[in-house]
Amino acid sequence: MIRAWLLFLYLLLLSVAAPAAPLEIRKSLARITNTAQEPNYRIPWLPGATGGGSGTGWVVSKDRLMTNAHVVSNARFLTVEKENDPKKYIATVEHIAHDCDLALLKFEDPSFFENTQPLAIGGIPELETTVSVFGYPIGGDRLSVTRGVVSRVDFRTYSHSVVDSHLSIQIDAAINPGNSGGPVLQDGKVVGVAFQGYSGDVAQNVGYMIPTPVIHHFLRDASDGRYDRYMDLSIGTFPLLNPAQRRALGLPSDDRGVMVSSVQSAGSSAGVLEVGDVILAIDGLPVSSDGMVELEGERVQMVEVAERKFLHDGVKLEILRAGKGKNVEVKFDRAFPYTMQANAYEQQPAYILFGGLLFQPLSRNLAAAYQFQSPRVDYYFDFFVTRELYKKHPEVIVLSALLPDALNTYLNEFREGIVESINGTPIKTLKGMAEELAKTPEFYVIEFVGTNRPLVLERKAVEAARERIHKRYNVVDDQNLGETPPVTVAGN
């Protein structure tokens, strides 16, 4: 009886102490202003247009501010302001994760963190429970609070890279431009980072936050001084619901097992898993025939297990191969080549300008800038991974534009062609192409994928035209081979 009473009192105290009052929250929030430079893929020797915007950040530790990657992408100069502090502090990006839209900022001036309070990170909130979103969205200049409930917990595409999907929590609290990067709180703890949503004319009251497992994964990955990115099994799976299929694969008629339907040869499962293998368990967790496992009391997709892994970790799989049971381990030891299809940041466009012909490696950014018409370029982009086109073309080099000159005036028909070889040497990367073009044959014979029409350039003519073309088109450098690491932000 007394125990129950004490318990009640305890809960009462908790409930009173729990929600962080807006006054307290102010010590943990900041408004981030980003002056960014967007690369220009059509005139890649120029620095690109300056733009920018603002978002929200929150104190995650005694000397770090967390926000979304997309708030600080392509940043040239970052300033951060705290509540009740007139000063503008200069920040730099310490870690940025484009695959899960998170970033950590640090400050040259340690006084930024004076009078700040790091926020504690909580767990996954229950459906229909209340959450509050704090930040600096449009509609005013000062701290804003909106409140709603947890609507859905699901695996969703993160728009920032557009190729990555992770756990994502949908809430109906208003999330607006400027909220990005800001904390979503429940009982005084961070349960998510507000990051994307739908505009009102598409769906109402649908906003998304990055949940704490993803936040923890990011922090842990970055804790060794380098962000390695999410690991990936790099396989396709197919549910095993058809009785004939189960029989043919040697399975009983229960609800366990998914079939491996593809194995990416550049991925971590290559050499370990084969098409036709049946995955029965992952890290000891039984896999049901629709690809779900039970993880911490929740039924989630099998991929969640891989989501929790880091570089050099492994995952154990219990499989059936040709009717025989086997135990295998996939080690996450390599990067996967699908980043070509992802939105790219912190990069100046790679290119080679030769004879007024502009060659660039195919990427999502390039395709967005040019809106290519060629079905072949579309195909090489869309099926780069699923058809393993990266094996023959690790970089798909496209003749994206021509700067008209007498030298190349008859060569327009080759635009949007994909380079296959130069003087008989297969071209796999831009660097390889630069090496080939640095040689000095009488003619450069460039062959394109799928056609036997050669594009012929005479070395003498190319050299004679170089100055003329550079001057006419204001070209500064005639190549950027894209080897430089992500650009560091000024102010450091």
Next chain:
Amino acid sequence: MRLRILAFVSITAFASAAEQPQGQPSPAGQPPAAGQPSVPLPPAPSPPAPGKPSAPAQPGEQPAVPLPPGSPPSQPSVPPGSAQPGVPKSPGAASGATAAAAPVPVKAEDAPRVVRVNVTTQAWDFSRPWGKRAPFTRRAVGAILPGKRVLVSAELVANANYLEFESAEGSNRTPASVLAVDYESNLALLKGDDDEFLTSFKPLDLTEAKVGDTLHIWQLETTGVVLATQGPMTIAEVSRYAMDDSSFLVYRATAALQFRDSSFNLPVLKEGKLVGMLVRYDNPSNSAEIVPSPVIEHFLKDAEQQPYEGFPRTGIVYSPTRDPQLRRFVGLAGKHTGGVLVTDLVKDSPAEQAGIKKGDVVLALDGQAIDQDGHYLDPTYGKLSFTHLVSTRRFHGDTVKLKLLRNGEVSEAEIKVSHRDVASYVIEPYVLDRAPKFFILGGLVLQELSRQYLKEFGKDWEKRAPQELVYFDRYQSDLFKSGPRKLVILNRVLPMASTVGYEELHHLVVQKINGIALQSLEDVPNALANAADGIHKLEFDSEPRVIFLDARTIAAEEAALVQNYRLPATKRLGD
């Protein structure tokens, strides 16, 4: 649904990204930033037909639709025999005729040299290959030729159920039938079942026209009066025809045509003689596309004997040599003017068999010198693609003589040219007057891929049809050099008990059944006989790669499958 990244109070536009499933995004359609140069003209498509250069996309060249007669394909069929007064104008059909170019009635004694041709068409539904689409009727004006025969376009009679001739004023009709049809040149020759029907009509003679000549496009008023719209012939060139895979001579004229009934195709005359058949008209540019008399003559001559053979080709794929750097590279500089570079040869083509090689330069054909762009000088038409000398001046089985440059030496070669059979394509460019083949295996609908199949996705099929299949069709000449003969695809699944778990599968290429590689749909029954332990194994060239079906369940369910989905048949193979 579009997901917007709501981060910035942004000076630049919001970064918006289309939601895509992981691993297979297509390029996000982001509008170019302000101040960017406009997108240059699209590149020339890869050479489709052997011996024909890839035609660069011409600005403003629209594949205009023939003047519709007021009953578009989606409408129910007009019962034959009903007059069509007051047919509502089809959208966009009315052209803005100026007073100066107004059509005029033709002198009474020149008519009647034409007859109305009404055709009720019913195409097969390639997406549900056991049935046909709704029938519809199109009406055109046909040219009467000697021998009581009538010339119309092939498009008019494709998949025809019922054809008839109707006198110009609409009072008299007789059924008709097709004597010969050529879809590549878009021509068809008809004759009436009642031989007497055309007795009182006067046939038209054929003649050629040149750029600058005044042409008369004939239409019919409901009363039977012929209305002639005149305009100058502006272009004579070799250009791609409707079936997309062949190019022939075409006449282009400018005339302000007005909408009239029965205008699916129209005869075009000069000084009272037939110069061609109008098959396309573009309203905004008032531009008429006409299948010209040299092509018609070839068609008619060929049709005199059975079997009809078709327009021949060499199988040479070539590149112009205008660029001086290319000329120096292949050794053409200084010594020779003109010539085209052989860049590829169609597999098993006449040119390949004659020993023509990649890297050869074709300098002349049948004594006619070929310039750097692939043109010879025609006495009537001026500069014209040399392919005309092969396709239209020669017949299937004829021999052409080539003057070649190979490794700096000039030599002669002979090619016995032939028509390329549509069945020789892995993915056929058209399947007309033929029922689509199919095989339903327990609910899995298997078919052969053809462009006709892809066109079921509508006018915009190149964007709407499964992109991989569009890619395979477009580049089949370089993708399938070592087989298979045809691509067998799983169109869709009609759910039954035997197909549980597979309902979502569609548009997959089936490579093998029970370990047997499929060269065409005909191989399926044989492959099914090879089942191990009563289980069929199907292998695809993409995910899920392999599925299994229970042969016994399939057999037990066949009657239910037919009944549930009201299938008239579960297969249709070979003719």
